[in-house]
Amino acid sequence: PPVSSNDGNGTNDSPKPLAGQTKVEPNLVVRPPKQQISFEKNIQLPQLPSLFETIGYAHFFGSFLIGPQFSFHLYRKFLTVSLYPDASNVPPGSYKSALKSLTLGALYLGVHQIAVGYFPTSYLITPEYAAKPFIKRLAIMWCAGKFSFTKYLGIWTLAEGACILSGISFNGYDDNxxxxxxxxxxxxxxxxxxxxxxxxxxxxxxxxxxxxxxxYIFKRLIFLGNKNLST
Known part of the structure; x- marks a missing residue:
């Protein structure tokens, strides 16, 4: 382990990390990659939310129509500004990340609008499609399915940007x-x-x-005693 040295004047040098160790600043919340902050452990509520909190949670603009879903525990931490290590200093960078989501979401939607004109899913049930060679049918089916999903990716990415801009998407800090x-x-x-x-x-x-x-659903079915229904 690193050893603190004394300079003889009663002051100790702070420990220095060894080679290969990551130096983490104090008060930074470091989370494992891909861990969703909304569904971390201990999300139970010690008391029921008020009517206004419930209405605000249900109609939160970043997820009202299409998601993403998140726990009320996260929403309450967002309201009380306890989501951040320092409530008086919201971490920077949300505008840049939100703009990136806006650009990527618009790109996905643009690709969808163009591609579905060439590969509409309705074409897959036409006699013309059925008459094509097998390999060509597979290729057309793949393209139609692939580009039909881009609208979901685009909308969710735009919603993600709205959540980032509000600050509720804060997920701690990485190792750096x-x-x-x-x-x-x-x-x-x-x-x-x-x-x-x-x-x-x-x-x-x-x-x-x-x-x-x-x-909120499958884990509450554990009383059924069926692994396929409760996991």
């Missing part, structure tokens, strides 16, 4: 002390785009809704 604003990201874009299995697609798509359903 950089602020992370991915707390309410509803899709892991790189993992989804390059998924090689159905499990990876499900695990990276609509992630907050999956966690919300697991936490």
């Amino acid at each position: 002390g950089k602020v992370e604003w991915n707390g309410l990201a509803n899709v892991e874009k790189w993992k989804f785009e390059f998924a090689t299995s159905l499990a990876q697609i499900i695990g990276s798509f609509n992630t907050n809704t999956n966690l919300w359903t697991k936490t």
Whole structure:
């Protein structure tokens, strides 16, 4: 372990990290990668929320129509500004991250609007499609399915940007002390785009809704004694 040295004047030098160790500034909340802050442990409420809190939670502008879903515990921490290490100093960087989400969301929606004109899903049930060679049908089906999902990615990315801009997406700091604003990201874009299995697609798509359903629905079915129904 690092050893503090005394300079003879009654003052001790602060311990220095060894080679390979990560220096973390005090008061920084460092979270494991991809951990969702909304569904961390101990999200139970010590007291019931008021009517106005419930209405505000249900109609929060960043997730009112399409998500992402998040716990009331997170919403209350956001209201009381206890979400941040220092309530008087909100971490910087949300504007840049929100603008990035806006740009990427608009790009997804633009690709969707153009691509669905060439690969509409309605074409898959036409006689013309059925008459094409098998390999060509597979290619058209893949393109139609792929581009039909881009609208969801675009809308969720725009909603993610709104949550980032409000500050509720704060997800602590990484190992280098950089602020992370991915707390309410509803899709892991790189993992989804390059998924090689159905499990990876499900695990990276609509992630907050999956966690919300697991936490508030399936785990409450444990009394049924059926693993397939309660996990």
